[in-house]
Amino acid sequence: MNISEAAKRCGLGSKTIRYYESIGLVAPAKRSENGYRDYSDGDVEALRFLQRARATGFGIEECRQLLGLYDNQQRHSSHVKSLVLEKVEQVESQIAELEAMRDTLNGLASRCAGDEGPQCAILDELSTAEHEKPVAKKREDES
Amino acid sequence: MNISEAAKRCGLGSKTIRYYESIGLVAPAKRSENGYRDYSDGDVEALRFLQRARATGFGIEECRQLLGLYDNQQRHSSHVKSLVLEKVEQVESQIAELEAMRDTLNGLASRCAGDEGPQCAILDELSTAEHEKPVAKKREDES
DNA sequence: ACTAAAGGTTCCAGCAACTATAAGGTCAAC
DNA sequence: GTTGACCTTATAGTTGCTGGAACCTTTAGT
Numbered sequence: 001m002n003i004s005e006a007a008k009r010c011g012l013g014s015k016t017i018r019y020y021e022s023i024g025l026v027a028p029a030k031r032s033e034n035g036y037r038d039y040s041d042g043d044v045e046a047l048r049f050l051q052r053a054r055a056t057g058f059g060i061e062e063c064r065q066l067l068g069l070y071d072n073q074q075r076h077s078s079h080v081k082s083l084v085l086e087k088v089e090q091v092e093s094q095i096a097e098l099e100a101m102r103d104t105l106n107g108l109a110s111r112c113a114g115d116e117g118p119q120c121a122i123l124d125e126l127s128t129a130e131h132e133k134p135v136a137k138k139r140e141d142e143s
Numbered sequence: 144m145n146i147s148e149a150a151k152r153c154g155l156g157s158k159t160i161r162y163y164e165s166i167g168l169v170a171p172a173k174r175s176e177n178g179y180r181d182y183s184d185g186d187v188e189a190l191r192f193l194q195r196a197r198a199t200g201f202g203i204e205e206c207r208q209l210l211g212l213y214d215n216q217q218r219h220s221s222h223v224k225s226l227v228l229e230k231v232e233q234v235e236s237q238i239a240e241l242e243a244m245r246d247t248l249n250g251l252a253s254r255c256a257g258d259e260g261p262q263c264a265i266l267d268e269l270s271t272a273e274h275e276k277p278v279a280k281k282r283e284d285e286s
Numbered sequence: 287a288c289t290a291a292a293g294g295t296t297c298c299a300g301c302a303a304c305t306a307t308a309a310g311g312t313c314a315a316c
Numbered sequence: 317g318t319t320g321a322c323c324t325t326a327t328a329g330t331t332g333c334t335g336g337a338a339c340c341t342t343t344a345g346t
Contacts, residue, residue, distance in 0.1 A: 004322070014323090019304060034312060036323055049270045056251070056269070057244040060303065070266050077263035081255045084248050084265055091245045095238055101200040102234045105227050108199070112224045120220035122227055123213050126199070127192045147293075157294090162333060177341060179294055203332070 003029075006039035010047035017047060025050065025064060057091055146172075149182035153190035160190060168193065168207060200234055 007014045018037075020026045026046055029037035039047075049070060053063045065083060069075045111121040150157045161180075163169045169189055172180035182190075192213060196206045208226060212218045254264040 002323075013305085015305065016303085018324095023303090034323080036312085045270060052269045054303090056247050057241075066266070066269065069263075070270065073261055075261045075263065076259050077255050077261065077265070078257045078259065080263045080265045081252055081257035084252045084255070088245055088248045088252070091241050091248065095241045095245065098200075098234050098238045098241070102231055102238065104199050105231045105234065109224055109227045109231065112220050112227070114221045114224035116219050116221065118216055118218045118220065120212075120218065120223045122220070122223045123209070126195045126209065127188060127213065145294075156334085158334065159332085161295095166332095177294080179341085197332090 001039050001044075003037045003039065006037075006044050006047065009044045011051040012047055020047075020050065023060070025060060025067070057087055062087070144182050144187075146180045146182065149180075149187050149190065152187045154194040155190055163190075163193065166203070168203060168210070200230060205230070 001009075003014045003017060007017055010017075012020075017026075021028055021037075026043070029039055029043060032038040046067070049067065050063055053066055054060075058066060062083065066080070069080050069083075108122045108125055111125070113119070113121070144152075146157045146160060150160055153160075155163075160169075164171055169186070172182055172186060175181040189210070192210065193206055196209055197203075201209060205226065209223070212223050212226075251265045251268055254268070256262070256264070
């Protein structure tokens, strides 16, 4: 089948599939006589695996690991599980960051009259206040 | 003062400051005789405003808007407030996405034995299952 | 006075994970 | 035979910086 059919079946875009091939995340598709990529049901299965893993929050390199485990009959399920639990932790810390942001934003909004006048607590606080910073990001600065 | 001193005072990196100048987010700094950028306390104030706005979750273009309002004596605080509340909504929908991801991941992990064997519910579900997708992202596909 | 380190300058490349665009080849239908 | 949809490749853009090279200036030490 052509790439667009494969794309339809796996839930990815055609461009995404070509991109995954270009970075070696999937093996190069075999080509039909006209040079078009030609996908088998097995290929689509692998692509669908990727689609789901990406949608579940795994990054490209993590997907590469998962595919490796998927293909490896010697795997230990404990290994897979630990990848997933690690991901849970990452996601939870992202959530915490965003919640802190939301709280900061709500705090700002609550102190702003939101009327026709120019006086604005939000701008005041952004320019001067020592309001709590939601995220303390590392900055390693210049080379 | 030199760029690294300004950087220290506003909490941004020197490179970030140069970058903000290069994209026109801040006005080009005036230069001293040797060609070095020379910052005033006022410049630092604007940079600190940016540092806080970014840390609070605003994107570059949103910062541009906020700075515009900051500089505009004719502003309405309602305008500023609505920017902030819009941002709150964006952040909340990101949180919801991440929570859905986390739940999916936890669901996967809970069904996996996590032992020495190769049988793994996680891989099984990623390859075949119709498990709930956390995010339904738009895909507009090819041109 | 000389030298080495630490700062400044510019510009170009790269990160994630694609997406958009251009310029072209192929195929099915009318 | 020509339209239009589909395929191909290659390149550039997205976001918000960060790292590096190559070079100049200032400062501190000998």
